[in-house]
Amino acid sequence: MFEVQIKINCPHCQSSKVVKNGKKKNGSQNLLCRNCQKQFQPIYRYRGADPTTKRLIRRLLERNNGVRDIEKLLEVSRKCVLSNLCRQGNALKIQPTQKHYRSVQIDEVWSFVGKRKKGKYWLLYAYCPQTDEVLAYSCGGRSAKTVRQLLKKLKGVEIEQYCTDHWKAFAQVIPRQSTR
Ligand SMILES: [Zn+2]
Structure with missing residues (x-):
């Protein structure tokens, strides 16, 4: 068994201090940047929201x-x-x-x-x-x-x-x- 880890950087400030922060209503994972405190999602359903x-x-x-x-x-x-x-x-x-x-x-x-x-x-x-x-x-x-x-x-x-x-x-x- 092995685990694949994907590092996600914050799209706002590029910091790697990113943690999971619950799920959005639409079921997608919500992430929080510990550096700038902004929330984001790893994949955006609407490209324009990215x-x-x-x-x-x-x-x-x-x-x-x-x-x-x-x-x-x-x-x-x-x-x-x-x-x-x-x-x-x-x-x-x-x-x-x-x-x-x-x-x-x-x-x-x-x-x-x-x-x-x-x-x-x-x-x-x-x-x-x-x-x-x-x-x-x-x-x-x-x-x-x-x-x-x-x-x-x-x-x-x-x-x-x-x-x-x-x-x-x-x-x-x-x-x-x-x-x-
Ligand atoms: Zn950030």
């Missing part, structure tokens, strides 16, 4: 990888990619790769619950369909402030045309036509 996947999504976004590519490579949904943006508050550093974009879509997602704030948390993001790239994003209330925050991040980038659904806050802040 902290390693979450980290990869953030890295790929920061390196301006296409959203469609991220979905394909990591086998996650667009909702999962976007919710990872939202969870970052405004901490993720995304720099547009080009100086000039012909058309940029401003989209909004509002169904995610932010960590710090209770209730609905809005994610606003600038997306270029041609390059499939998220150029910038902004999180907060559904207000002109959040729009301004987004546009501030797009400073230094020439955008010929913004496409967006009609929304008051945009009308107040977004330049009517080309900025030039």
Whole structure:
């Protein structure tokens, strides 16, 4: 008889001080990291819930990888990619790769619950369909402030045309036509 031991490191802090911590409702083993006190599971049923996947999504976004590519490579949904943006508050550093974009879509997602704030948390993001790239994003209330925050991040980038659904806050802040 022999036993196979598999060492699992914490996906949050990479510590090896990991102990069993009961079972989840769905029957899967729950683990606890003695170092950072975070809980995790050895195998995630939903790939998007895996902290390693979450980290990869953030890295790929920061390196301006296409959203469609991220979905394909990591086998996650667009909702999962976007919710990872939202969870970052405004901490993720995304720099547009080009100086000039012909058309940029401003989209909004509002169904995610932010960590710090209770209730609905809005994610606003600038997306270029041609390059499939998220150029910038902004999180907060559904207000002109959040729009301004987004546009501030797009400073230094020439955008010929913004496409967006009609929304008051945009009308107040977004330049009517080309900025030039
Ligand atoms: Zn840890």
